[in-house]
Amino acid sequence: MGDTGKIWVVGVGPGDPEHLTKKATFIVKRADVVAGWEHALKIVDELAKGERVQFTSHQTEENVIAYLAREARKGKKCVVCTVGDPNFSDDQLLEKIRKFGEIEIVPGISSVQIAASQAKVSFEKSRFITFHKSGPINNEKEKLLRVVKEGRRNVIVLPRPWDFMPRDIAKFLIDNGVVKNLEVTVHENLTLSDERVHVCKLSDLLNTEHGDLSIIIIKKARG
Incomplete structure (x- = not known):
């Protein structure tokens, strides 16, 4: 972990620090600057010893990344922490970082993997x-x-926290002809103390609140 100019992108797991990999722990402990969204920084709270920079919006991400790139060129070890595994749903973030130079990705355990394991x-x-x-x-x-209507594969869905949550997804599917009694499972706050698994009909989601850390699984039709 000594390449000048390199920014490390480290997956820090779904929430419980026990799901941090040894490599992620090693890198975060030795970082001079650690950046990320609030939830990611909370996961590494006891590990990160260097400067911390929190993302506050997608619009300001690039400013923070530019700062990390400058510090990395000075020889500092700069790390961006992402919840879960950066290869699952952080493509836009990775593209922003690549604009500023070399990038090293360290995979982590994703909440998507946890949900799939729970749902078998x-x-x-x-x-x-x-x-x-x-x-x-x-x-x-x-x-x-298309995939839900085909019914030939399980569907694992990661909602968008600010405007396309489980309730919005259910409304979209029902409005477009998906049956209301389709069974779905919502996995929420996985590995955390308030973890919840909610099995219900698609229409039930219209009247149910779920938090930002939610995953929907729709199992394929039998046969």
Whole structure:
């Protein structure tokens, strides 16, 4: 971990520090600057000894990354912590960092993996659709609708916290012809003390609140 100019992007797991990998722990402990969203920084709170810089919006991410790049060129060890695994739903963040130079990605354990394990669904027989991005999501919506209607694969959905949560997803699917009594499972706050698994009908989501750390699983039709 000594390459000048390099920014490390480290997956820090779904929430419980016990899910941090040894490599992630090693890198964060030795970082001069650690950046990330609030939840990610909380996970490494007892490990990070260097300066901390919190992302406050997608618009300011690039300013923080530019600062990290400058510090990295000075020889400082700069780390961006992401919840779960950066390869699952942080493509836009990774692209922003790549604009500033070399990047090293350290995978972590994703809440998507935890949810799939709890639901006993295989990724080989599932379709993962993430709405964790800024900007238009029309293509992702169309993909979700198509895969759910086909019913040939499990569907693992990562909602968008600010405007496309489980309630919005349920309304979108029902408005576009998906049956209301379709069984769904919402996994929320995985590995944390307030973890919750909610099995219900799709229509039940219209009247249910879920937090930002939610994942929806729709199992494929039998047969």
